Amino acid sequence: MIPLLHDFTNATVLVFGGGPVGARKARRFAREARVLVVSPDFADRDFGGAELIRAAPGPDDIAGWLERAAPALIVAATDDEGINEAVTEAARQRGILINRADRSGERDPGSVVVPATVREEPVTVAVATGGTAPALSKYLRQELEETLDGAGEMARVCAGLREELKARDVPANRRRRVVTDVVNSPDLWTALRTGTSNCPQVIEDVLGEQPSTGSDQP
Numbered sequence: 001m002i003p004l005l006h007d008f009t010n011a012t013v014l015v016f017g018g019g020p021v022g023a024r025k026a027r028r029f030a031r032e033a034r035v036l037v038v039s040p041d042f043a044d045r046d047f048g049g050a051e052l053i054r055a056a057p058g059p060d061d062i063a064g065w066l067e068r069a070a071p072a073l074i075v076a077a078t079d080d081e082g083i084n085e086a087v088t089e090a091a092r093q094r095g096i097l098i099n100r101a102d103r104s105g106e107r108d109p110g111s112v113v114v115p116a117t118v119r120e121e122p123v124t125v126a127v128a129t130g131g132t133a134p135a136l137s138k139y140l141r142q143e144l145e146e147t148l149d150g151a152g153e154m155a156r157v158c159a160g161l162r163e164e165l166k167a168r169d170v171p172a173n174r175r176r177r178v179v180t181d182v183v184n185s186p187d188l189w190t191a192l193r194t195g196t197s198n199c200p201q202v203i204e205d206v207l208g209e210q211p212s213t214g215s216d217q218p
Helices: 020-029 059-070 081-094 136-148 151-167 173-182 186-194 199-208
Strands: 012-016 034-039 051-054 071-076 097-100 116-120 123-127
Touching: 012 020, 012 051, 012 059, 012 081, 020 034, 051 081, 051 116, 059 081, 071 081, 081 097, 116 136, 123 136, 123 151, 151 199, 173 199, 186 199
Parallel strands: 012 034, 012 071, 034 051, 071 097
Antiparallel strands: 116 123
C-alpha cells in the first residue's frame, strides 16, 4: 500500500455501524467531511458531529444507500460480516474507496487503511502497519507526539520566513540555506516548545540578520 493524504473537504463519508469502531471512524473523518452513520443502534459515544441515521439495511439494500449518499469513502464497521462483505463488494463495483474495519493484514484493491495519526497543525504524521499490529501503531504514535511538539509552530515560522525572503528578492539557494538553518536550530526548537519565542518574533530576528539586498553572499 502507498500512503497518501486525501482532502475530504465537501466530500461525504458513509459509515455503516454505530458501535465504538464506527464512532471512532466518524470522529476521524468529521474533521473535514460530511459523515453519515447508518446503524440500527448507536453506542453512547461521541460521533464528532456526524449525521446519525437509524436504519438496519440488509445486503440487498446497500447499493441504494451508496447511490443516494454518493460517498467518496465508505466505512464498513458493523458486527455483521455479511453486511460488511456486501458493503465492500458494492463499493468495489462502483470504484469507491472502502475502509473495512473488521479486516487486518491482506487488503483488496481500493482498500483504505486509517493510520494512527499525530497532528501538530499544520504538520500531520501517520503511522500504519498494514493492519497487522495496531498496538505498534499506537505505541509509535505516542512516541511521535513528544517528538513533534513545536513542529506546528516551526512550520508556520518556515512558511512566513520563505514568503518574506521571497519578497526581499533573496535568491532561492540562499532562502533554502536560511530556512534549513532555522529548522536545524536546537535553541529555536526549545524556544518554540517552551513558548519563549513565537512565529513573528523568530521571522523578524532571522530577517534582521539577512543582507538587505538580493546578494547570495553567506
